[in-house]
Amino acid sequence: QVQLVESGGGLVQAGGSLRLSCAASGRTFSSYAMGWFRQAPGKERSFVGAIWSGGSTYYADSVKGRFTISRDNAENTVYLQMNSLKPEDTAVYYCAAARTAASGSYYAAYDYWGQGTQVTVSS
Numbered sequence: 001q002v003q004l005v006e007s008g009g010g011l012v013q014a015g016g017s018l019r020l021s022c023a024a025s026g027r028t029f030s031s032y033a034m035g036w037f038r039q040a041p042g043k044e045r046s047f048v049g050a051i052w053s054g055g056s057t058y059y060a061d062s063v064k065g066r067f068t069i070s071r072d073n074a075e076n077t078v079y080l081q082m083n084s085l086k087p088e089d090t091a092v093y094y095c096a097a098a099r100t101a102a103s104g105s106y107y108a109a110y111d112y113w114g115q116g117t118q119v120t121v122s123s
Helices: none
Strands: 004-007 010-013 018-024 033-039 046-051 057-059 067-072 077-082 091-098 117-122
Touching (some): 004 091, 018 033, 018 117, 033 067, 033 077, 046 067, 077 091
Parallel strands (some): 010 117
Antiparallel strands (some): 004 018, 018 077, 033 046, 067 077, 091 117
């Protein structure tokens, strides 16, 4: 069983930055692919990006060039650096872990989920 705890959300003005963290329990973190998703009010959960166990990353088109995912396996933590934030980035952000080295953008590919952290971008 893996537990994920997100932190770092908050209120920021448009154009600003935030860094989200996701701390994971367990000794097999380095072998998991990790993903970030978000869910805005009244909308379905959507893929933001992922980082595979080998370090490869990929992103949704809507955040490409603005968001960066990284991981620190020694700290069992994955990060989501968000720059040039827009009001439409407002959502609850979730991190997720997949028991595979690589993962896709479909939420069902992930086995463990955090509780989410709210990000609000004001215009």
